[in-house]
Amino acid sequence: MIDGGPGAAPAGRLSAWLVTDIRAELIREIRALAWRHRLEPEVETYLGQQGLAVIPRAVRHTSHPTFGYAITIEGKRVAWLPEFFEFPDWADGFDLVFADAAGYDRPIRFARRAGGHACVLDVSLQARERGVRRLVFAHIGRPTIRAMDARRRPEFGEFGHDGQVFIVTRAGIRLASPTDLSQRRRELERIHGAFLTDQQRMRRRNVTPA
Secondary structure, three states: OEOOEOOEOOOOOOOOOEOOOOOOOOHHHHHHHHHOOOOOOEOOOEEOHHHOEEEEEEEOOOOOOEEEEEEEEOOEEEEEEOOOOOOOHHHOOOOEEEEEEOEOOOOEEOHHHOOEEOEHHHHHHHHHHOOOOOEEEEEEOHHHHHHHHOOOOOOOOEEOOOOOOEEEEOOEEEEOOHHHHHHHHHHHHHHHHHHHHHHHHHHHOOOOOO
16 A cells, blocks of 8 residues: 555455655554554565565655655566656656646645645656656645636646556556456455455464464
């Protein structure tokens, strides 16, 4: 899990709960959700199966340290960048970038020059110039919602929506179809069922699962 929070809490088994800002406004609520999975929200590198690497990279956003995540899987590079004031150099040329969209046609600046949020039109232009292949705006603020209602759209990039699932393979990146989601749900149910079966076996042997 990366970020999340009330209304966006995962179900099932988790290996790690990563966050982009350990001092975020919702960190208390996020921590309570993570504790249900016996996890502590943290800014850390996570290495998983099939070459998955999720690595925190610094971004300029506010007066204390904040991060995005560079995710490598199936030979593709994905950046999770929900909040930043300046588009980070390390995301140049990425295959997929999830980006800040708090403002639409002008940045949102914090007091005392402590940072802020980039705006959609600037990020759209910069991402294209920096060779980003697909740009999805994920952290959508009120100015951007008003622009969307007025049918305004950037020249490059698309607005994300709740419930979307992006499938990353060596062949490319695409949005999941209803069939994909159904198959994925069955796969997760099978994995979860196998995990419960393993737990039951361990209990019979008086072994506590890690």
